[in-house]
Amino acid sequence: MLKMTYDQILDYLENNRLEQLKEKVNKLHPADTAQIINELPDEYQTLTFKLLNHEIASDVLPDLYDEVREEILENIQQNQLVKIIDEMETDEATDIISELEEEVSKEVLEKIDEEESRTIKQLLRYDEESAGGLMQTEIIAVYKSKKRDELIEYIRGNYEEVENIHYVFVIDDENKLIGILDLTKLLLARPERMAEDIMDKDVISVRVDLDQEQVANIFRKYDIYTLPVVDEENHLLGRITVDDIIDVIDEEASEDAYKMVGLESEDRVFTSPFSSVRKRLPWLTLNLFTALLVSSVVGIFEQTIARLSFLAVLMPIVAGLGGNSGIQTLTVITRGIALGELTIRNTYRAIYKEISVGLINGIIIGSCAMLIAYLLKGDIMLGVVLGSAMVCNMFIAGLVGSLIPIIMRMLKIDPALASSVIITMLTDIGGFASFLGLATVLLL
Amino acid sequence: MLKMTYDQILDYLENNRLEQLKEKVNKLHPADTAQIINELPDEYQTLTFKLLNHEIASDVLPDLYDEVREEILENIQQNQLVKIIDEMETDEATDIISELEEEVSKEVLEKIDEEESRTIKQLLRYDEESAGGLMQTEIIAVYKSKKRDELIEYIRGNYEEVENIHYVFVIDDENKLIGILDLTKLLLARPERMAEDIMDKDVISVRVDLDQEQVANIFRKYDIYTLPVVDEENHLLGRITVDDIIDVIDEEASEDAYKMVGLESEDRVFTSPFSSVRKRLPWLTLNLFTALLVSSVVGIFEQTIARLSFLAVLMPIVAGLGGNSGIQTLTVITRGIALGELTIRNTYRAIYKEISVGLINGIIIGSCAMLIAYLLKGDIMLGVVLGSAMVCNMFIAGLVGSLIPIIMRMLKIDPALASSVIITMLTDIGGFASFLGLATVLLL
Helix, strand or coil, X not given: CHHHHHHHHXXXXXXXXXXXXXXXXXXXXXXXXXXXXXXXXXXXXXXXXHCCCHHHHHHHHHHCCHHHHHXXXXXXXXXXXXXXXXXXXXXXXXXXXXXXXXXXXXHXXXXXXXXXXXXXXXXXXXXXXXXXXXXXXXXXXXXXXXXXXXXXXXXXHHCCCCCCCCEEEEECCCCEEEEEXXXXXXXXXXXXXXXXXXXXXXXXXXXXXXXXXXXXXXXXXXXXXXXXXXXXXXXXXXXXXXXXHHHHHHHHHHHHHHHHCCCCCCCCCCCCHHHHHHXXXXXXXXXXXXXXXXXXXXXXXXXXXXXXXXXXXXXXHHHHHHHHHHHHHHHHHHHHHHCCCCCHHHHHHHHHHHHHHHHXXXXXXXXXXXXXXXXXXXXXXXXXXXXXXXXXXXXXXXXXXXXXXXXXXXXXXXXXXXXXXXXXXXXXXHHHHHHHHHHHHXXX | CHHHHHHHHXXXXXXXXXXXXHHHHCCCCHHHHHHHHHHCCHHHHHHHHHCCCHHHHHHHHHHCCHHHHHHHHHHCCHHHHHHHHHHCCHHHHHHHHHXXXXXXXXXXXXXXXXXXXXXXXXXXXXCCCEHHHHCECCCCXXXXXXXXXXXXXXXXXXXXXXXXXXXXXXXCCCCEEEEEXXXXXXXXXXCXXXXXXXXXXXXXXXXXXXXXXXXXXXXHHHCCCEEEEECCCCEEEEEEEHHHHHHHHHHHHHHHHHHHCCCCCCCCCCCCHHHHXXXXXXXXXXXXHHHHHHHHHHHHCHHHHHHCCHHHHHHHHHHHHHHHHHHHHHHHHHHHHHCCCCCXXXXXXXXXXXHHHHHHHHHHHHHHHHHHHHHHHCCHHHHHHHHHHHHHHHHHHHHHHHHHHHHHHHCCXXXXXXXXXXXXXXXXXXXXXXXXXXXXXXXX
16 A cells, blocks of 8 residues: 555656645655655655655654655755754654754754753763663653642643653652553542552663663563653653664664674665765775685695695585584574673573584584595595584684673673674684694695 | 572572572562573572462563473473463463463363453464464453543453553444544543544554564554554454564564574573574584585686695685675665565665675775785786686675575565575685686686
8 A cells, every 4th residue: 555655656756746745745644654755766855855744744754764864954944944853752853953963953952942952952961872862851740749630630731742641750849750650540540549649669760871772671571661761869851662662672683683794784775885885895894804814824724735625625614614603603692692681690601502502513513524525535534634623613613602792792892793704704714724734734 | 689689599499498489589570580580590490480479470471481481381280370371461371372282281271261261262373473473352442432431430340451551442333443542532531522532543453464573563663552453354353562562573683683594593592502403403504515515616626726726725715705795785685674674666776786785895895805916926817816706706795695585585485594504605606616717717
């Protein structure tokens, strides 16, 4: 159905029927509009966006791909942008403002609603990837002594400002968070009941500086829908809602998958080729150097290869298996860290396990390889050399594949950066050195 | 803090102080208890679980790792299990029942609450990875003509049964879904208002047979908290809540990351070593065969290598860069498919883009390699051979890295299965064939 809509919109654009287009795009769900704009040819994206009324535009803008949004933000008139940002919730407005050039963002902050401007300036100070960077300040917070009907009237007065309320936060006189109140409970409460009588005192909250990955872990673990954010003295600052956490989870999963192979998050399917080239080149250059390092290790044994050229034929087997099992280990460990399963307490067990798996798999696969080499070349010693090198290599794979991300995590470097390049470099070096080294000793 | 609790619990267990332990674990949040049991030494896991009262146990059981749960389900008494399942919501009860051995599950289904049993038997028919497999049947559904106070009384009567209500579904006389009603609106409505007056008619719903990945995409896109599930005639069957979707998203992200390197989802950080070995061996065996294939291609050129042994020294450079840039492309495409960014409409653009990136990066990196080879060996032709092979190889990387997952998706095979093994086999073969082939022609 969305495909039909897309074709229709493209048709309007190509025939310059902007009036019909305007009517159409302002009636769609903003999420659908965003998806369509993302997929439109570049030259139509800004044009289509400009046809949206401010309220719709404020919902569409955050859902656009970063590159599309960047282009639109550069081409939109400032007074339009001000109106759009005025319609946004503070968390999204902050994200947009932080993407503007400094000069533009200053001007916009002066022109938008004064209170919102103050809040955004406050929010801009938090790290984008922390609880503070995720939270919105539009919340319903009530004093503990308020009675049911007063609460309802308070919600009525603030209903327009806060989307998806679901929960009311209960605070004391000092604005400290003391409880959370599900609207269902409020709906069923007797009139004389006060907030503190019906609230849940076991409220889970997070400090404003907590990293977004850990915030996501709290949502994962406790199956909650909204999470209050507090400062170090438990003053209520804002809330994070679960829909934003889904974005965080997607972002972190992409990031982990991407970092492991040296990609930047912004390198998406439809990032322009030149931008992708620029983003991938540094890693490929690093890769060229690690490959040269591996090559220089092989170079040590050039004389051996000159005399026994079939060693070169078998080299891809040693390298392939070691590299792939190293990346398997790396993936298990990185994912375990991301999902919060791997803690400092159980680190040794994890490394021990991966080494064992590498060793056992190495013995099994190495034996097969030994047999195959023997059958192909009729040389039992060659089989022994190949098999031993593979055991050695897959042991190294288990060791470096687990140890390196864990060490990096201890050093507070993102473990996903222990990318495949480093792991395969180490398994290649280990594999070739043991294979060609053993061959030099046993076969020459 | 949880670490302190863990140590304390382990201490109770080691000193056999089960009374204190029982008191402790029944006071914790079930999510914390689950995490602690997951991390306890194997011999204490079932013992600790058995100390939980049924309500807590019903919340802990779904949060355990599959292997831990399997062990516990085998060792728990049936009448205990029946009581625990009676406390569960239908979606979770169905998951647990589906994990039991057939005979046990039949017996349990006979003993639990009759209505719940009937519902679970119904739910068991849906594919586990479809909307039907995710939904729970505990919902608040009201007729459109009900007035506010009737609605509130209805919610009061069903409050105990349904967790996290937040929304009421509105149905007509035939049980067909016609709207959704945010509790906030109900709270603020005047008494004489009927459900159909205040409901939102633009309700987003899904068919019961929709795949869970697409269900997750709907949550992602529309930022919703709860999603009604209907049959082909729009009869309301149940709902899916966002907390279950977070599990789906994590599961799918792990699965994608895992499949790309040939891992099974159940191969976690603390899966036992032998179980991990068994799970990884088939893929490593496949890998051994692809490596043999690559090796046989190199074998064609054994005579060339025998005469020019430094070619073997340079081989890791060709293989490394091609393999890594192929995996980069594979990751971008697979992630684009997972997040729903890549559609049939824009496929050609994606392939074209990845080929361009591969080619441009190949020319840049290939030129560097050419220069390095020339500087090291003083042989301009050697540089040309190496550089050309790398351009060729990285072009192949862009082609197969994008084409293969896209073709697999068209054939309805999971694109993540176009794993690194296949891609690196193809880039290795392409790289070695062009490198050694060119060397044979130009250098001999």
